[in-house]
Amino acid sequence: MAEKVRVSTMMPPGHVRTPAYLRGKTGEIERTLGPFSNPEQLAYGLEAEKLPVHRVRFTMAEVWGAEAENPADTIDAEIYAHWLKPAET
Amino acid sequence: MPHDHHDHDHDVPHSHEGMSPSGHPYRQDQDTPLTYWQNMEIAIRELLIEKGITSELEIMHTIDQMDSRSPADGAKVVARAWTDPEFHTRLMADASEASREMGFDIGALKLIAVENTKDVHNVVVCTLCSCYPRNLLGFPPDWYKQRAYRSRVVKTPRAVLLEFGLELPDDITIRVHDSTADMRYIVIPARPEGTEGLSESDLAALVSRDSMIGVARAMSPE
Numbered sequence: 001m002a003e004k005v006r007v008s009t010m011m012p013p014g015h016v017r018t019p020a021y022l023r024g025k026t027g028e029i030e031r032t033l034g035p036f037s038n039p040e041q042l043a044y045g046l047e048a049e050k051l052p053v054h055r056v057r058f059t060m061a062e063v064w065g066a067e068a069e070n071p072a073d074t075i076d077a078e079i080y081a082h083w084l085k086p087a088e089t
Numbered sequence: 090m091p092h093d094h095h096d097h098d099h100d101v102p103h104s105h106e107g108m109s110p111s112g113h114p115y116r117q118d119q120d121t122p123l124t125y126w127q128n129m130e131i132a133i134r135e136l137l138i139e140k141g142i143t144s145e146l147e148i149m150h151t152i153d154q155m156d157s158r159s160p161a162d163g164a165k166v167v168a169r170a171w172t173d174p175e176f177h178t179r180l181m182a183d184a185s186e187a188s189r190e191m192g193f194d195i196g197a198l199k200l201i202a203v204e205n206t207k208d209v210h211n212v213v214v215c216t217l218c219s220c221y222p223r224n225l226l227g228f229p230p231d232w233y234k235q236r237a238y239r240s241r242v243v244k245t246p247r248a249v250l251l252e253f254g255l256e257l258p259d260d261i262t263i264r265v266h267d268s269t270a271d272m273r274y275i276v277i278p279a280r281p282e283g284t285e286g287l288s289e290s291d292l293a294a295l296v297s298r299d300s301m302i303g304v305a306r307a308m309s310p311e
Contacts, residue, residue, distance in 0.1 A: 033272060076267065
């Protein structure tokens with residue numbers, strides 16, 4: 001059973017690699033990669049924390065709601081661990 | 090949308106007035122002052138050279154190396170995956186290592202291969218910028234970097250693929266891969282029918298750049 005996670009809705013400034021259209025959305029972890037250096041620190045020459053990066057699979061229905069072209073199609077995106085929380089079921 | 094530029098859209102009424110003898114628009118000479126970022130690039134490059142961290146020659150060599158990469162390299166990887174089941178397994182587990190194994194110098198590229206099957210079609214985008222597996226496939230097409238493709242393919246992939254001439258039935262799941270962070274993606278298109286007897290190099294000739302981005306199928310043999 002794939003782990004369900006929800007993307008944080010935070011909107012920090014800076015070099016953020018979490019697309020805004022996926023914030024607040026729930027998906028399933030497809031695979032876990034890394035650890036990779038946190039780009040939010042790395043981009044500014046700061047000492048960057050090493051974090052797991054999860055490939056999260058979202059359904060079009062979850063991301064676009066009733067506007068989805070085909071609800072079962074999916075979007076996979078790489079999300080740094082500090083952006084994800086276990087989703088309440 | 091599938092065209093990299095529109096100079097040749099001859100179905101649209103247009104005039105060749107002010108064009109070169111070959112019918113292309115003249116480009117302006119760049120007689121304008123350098124922009125802030127152009128100055129910044131030159132300043133950083135000169136500093137790196139002065140400090141001995143890199144050299145002009147090394148920069149030229151790196152540019153040459155980037156220019157030498159092309160979709161033909163990726164096509165060879167795809168053709169090998171179609172013909173060698175053990176290579177296919179290694180490619181799906183770690184596409185960077187499998188590409189290096191074939192002799193491609195892909196540097197630090199971290200690559201994931203996603204495979205089209207009878208049930209699944211994959212397509213790649215970078216909504217945040219223009220991430221692309223350049224170290225294997227060379228430079229991305231212009232449309233890949235444009236806002237129209239980047240914003241639309243995550244929301245209406247079927248409509249966008251249709252504009253590329255690719256119509257997919259509803260029972261095929263589309264998986265859009267947004268290259269948001271460290272990994273880059275190559276689509277392994279489905280092997281076309283009627284290619285059983287073909288050699289690996291003949292198969293590679295059927296694999297276009299666009300089929301490895303996921304906006305086309307591999308071509309069928311003549």
